[in-house]
Amino acid sequence: MVEYVGLDVSKQETHFCVKDVGGEVLAQGYAATDPQTLFDALKEHTLCPQRIGMETGSLSAWLARGLSSLGLPIEVIDAREAHGLLKLQRNKSDASDADLLADVSRCNLGRTVDVGCETASRQRMLLQARVHLVLQRVALHNTVRGLLNAVGLRFEKGKGRLVKRMLAMKV
Secondary structure (H helix, E strand, C coil): CCEEEEEEECCCEEEEEEEECCCCEEEEEEEECCHHHHHHHHHHHCCCEEEEEEECCCCHHHHHHHHHHCCCCEEEECHHHHHHHHCCCCCCCHHHHHHHHHHHHHCCCCCEECCCCHHHHHHHHHHHHHHHHHHHHHHHHHHHHHHHHCCCCCCCCCCCHHHHHHHHHCC
């Protein structure tokens, strides 16, 4: 029997819906958001899913890699496209989102996204963290410079000049 699964992922739990080719719901439920736990929960309700769909999100790459390593045919769908479909629902809930994502998988709708390898994700995470830290440093320097301007202490712009002048002044 050909089966399709939709996953609505959140931090604590993931709702799933299993459907057949005709769109008949075979099973619904939820499990902790963890690849092995989800695999075990799906194993109870589906024999061999044709396609498992979920939307992009902060946990989607990790979860997709984990489920894929367990042999499941996972597809991550662009959340912007999925959102357009999901907002058509009357009663929006995690269970109904999983139901609609199962239909999206069954009908092969939505553009899939490549989640990449774990090494690339880690490198991207480090680069994002660095960018964030640099922006925080610049914002902090600008705040201190602005506060000191209010009491008549003016400093020229430039990397490191503010700290050096403040240390020299013992402010």
